[in-house]
Amino acid sequence: MGARAKAGLTVGEAHGPAPQYIFSGLCKCELCKSNFVVSGPSQSYVCATRAFGGLSACPNTERVPRVRLESGLLEAIKQKLLDPEYQQLFADEVRQLLSDDARHQDAEREARRARIARLTAGIENYANAIGTGLKSATLLERLAAAEAERARLVKEDEGGGPRDAKVVPFLPDLSARYERIVSDMERVLQTSCRRARSCAASWATCE
Numbered sequence: 001m002g003a004r005a006k007a008g009l010t011v012g013e014a015h016g017p018a019p020q021y022i023f024s025g026l027c028k029c030e031l032c033k034s035n036f037v038v039s040g041p042s043q044s045y046v047c048a049t050r051a052f053g054g055l056s057a058c059p060n061t062e063r064v065p066r067v068r069l070e071s072g073l074l075e076a077i078k079q080k081l082l083d084p085e086y087q088q089l090f091a092d093e094v095r096q097l098l099s100d101d102a103r104h105q106d107a108e109r110e111a112r113r114a115r116i117a118r119l120t121a122g123i124e125n126y127a128n129a130i131g132t133g134l135k136s137a138t139l140l141e142r143l144a145a146a147e148a149e150r151a152r153l154v155k156e157d158e159g160g161g162p163r164d165a166k167v168v169p170f171l172p173d174l175s176a177r178y179e180r181i182v183s184d185m186e187r188v189l190q191t192s193c194r195r196a197r198s199c200a201a202s203w204a205t206c207e
């Protein structure tokens, strides 16, 4: 990461309230280990100790224009993210999520079908009781409620569809999707700075 090396920076973890700039506080001064923060009308990353405490506090006078540091680091991160191993990681994560989702849907479907079976048995009991001449208002109410719930669950069950229908059209496109996400990184950073900072911190620690 050229920009960082030139600036004499090291990169640390994100803590505290979300700063306004993606790498603010993630880059550290090599001399005093305090954060590099965006400062001044020129919008440059500078050592915070130097900026607020003066030269006697830290002699690091390095000023890196925000735009140059951000574009340099982002370009390096993007290049790194396009390595096959990260593409594979992304694919594995997506498959895991889809598989978790499918398992969750299976469990839901199983629970719903068990409930439908119990309702069906109950409805039969109510119907039998009514058949023997028992016609209390409570019984009729319970029968109606059970029938309504069963109808709703049966409809839900039919709406679920086969789970593979969701997986199959998605997977072949995975590599292209991943490349789009990476190339779209600047836009993602604007809409989700805190998350991006957390990701940037973890990427930056992998030399």
Ligand SMILES: [Zn+2]
Pocket (backbone or CB within 6 Å): 029, 030, 031, 032, 033, 034, 047, 048, 049, 050, 058, 059, 060
């Ligand atoms: Zn410093």
